[in-house]
Amino acid sequence: MTGTSTQRMPKISLRGVKKRFGPKVVLDGVDLDVDDGESMVIIGGSGTGKSVLIKCILGILTPDEGSIKVGGVEATRLRGKERQAFLEKFGMLFQGAALFDSLPVWENVCFGLLAEKRIRRKEARDLAVEILRQVGLEADVANLSPAELSGGMQKRVGLARAIAAKPEIIFFDEPTTGLDPIMADVINSLIVDCVQDLGSTTITITHDMASVRKIADKVGMLYKGKMIWTGPKSEIDSSGNEYVDQFIHGRAEGPIHMDILKL
């Protein structure tokens, strides 16, 4: 574990976060600091609690124990308008894009701005076309339904929606899952470009080591509900942590045992 002593307050700070579903412990005392403007990538096997972690930060799930501070504010205690104002700081790209089926692409992109009545519908459409261009999509995509888009296009629309309101913090949940390597690299490049333009703090969850190497400033590994290693991207190949080594090299042999029924 790399320890850094800084005087600056982290943008996102988690201490002792625990979450269980019935008897299954998913998060078992997670500690994490993400500095302002930093790109944190969390890696780990399937079912290790990566998505649960970001859902706890957003308040979609309530942690059983622990503290989650965003910009110094304790997020777990927020209710009503305070919570709504808190959520306005965030954007998120979901694993399956999670676009609203009932709305055309342009309304998906500007949904947050329209819901908060920050812009009129005509302005929203023009803005959506502009943001779609930033993620490499033509203006004619704006009027299509999400069901008419390919997986890669849906991810790009999801990315456009995540950045539309210029959020302070953006979460990316498995941004390249299910995409071919070229489209995955396109998405990774768009993420880097968009985040640099906005100066946002980001947390990305991924299994994809190409994404880690392209997006990350800092990397953390979650295993059995604990953050077992965090450090800068440059140290990931020499972490000295056998769990991290096994994961980044994708080896079946090592301390991480997959629960596979052997026939």
Added chain:
Amino acid sequence: MNFLGLIGRVMLTFLATAGRLGIFTVNSVSHCLRPPFFIRHIGSQMINIGYYSLPVVGLTALFTGAVLALQIYEGGSRFNAESAVAGIVVIGFVRELGPVLGGLMVAGRVSAAMAAEIGTMRVTEQIDALTTLATDPFKYLIAPRLIAATLMLPCLVLVADVIGVAGGFILSTDKLGFNPGAYLKTTVDYLEYDDVMSSLVKAGVFGFIIALMGCYHGYHSRGGAQGVGVATTNAVVSASILILMSNYVVTELFFSQ
């Protein structure tokens, strides 16, 4: 010992479900009463629930009204009470058959659709996406549906009452040889203010139940396509049962002496 354990588990599950439904209802109603309101969504839901349910509710009412008239005529002829057809059709239809059949038909159409739509949004993380976009799912998804269904069901049932009575009128005058003028006069004479009011109150209650069950089961659906299917079935079954139970309660409140 196992039998007692089973009873305990069933009881605990029932109480947990009742508690969850209670909290969901209070939360939903509070969002219906507090601004902001998504007027466009309320409007589109009103059209979906009210306008698009008209054919199914209208056809059900027309044929049920006709059958009711025929049955009363045939049954009444055993003790020379054929002349009571108009009065019994209007009272029976306005007080009971209009709201109950209308409610059950709309439950099958609307409650299932709501559960399927919201359930799919749940399992595809669209509801989580709403939250991350600082939009309360109760405000955006649940409240418009509850408001629209509670307002539109009385309108639908009013139409169903008129069509049902008309079904009885057409059959009685065309097939059974009733005088049209006398039939209409008897219909108007028999109908009272309380009959219409109870019909509309029942319809409002049924509309609320239909939307609540559709939204509740959709919102709590889990586990992909199968979970959405289960939610849809549960929504229709629970809405239908609650409609019949609440029908008794409202009838008791209006007409018990």
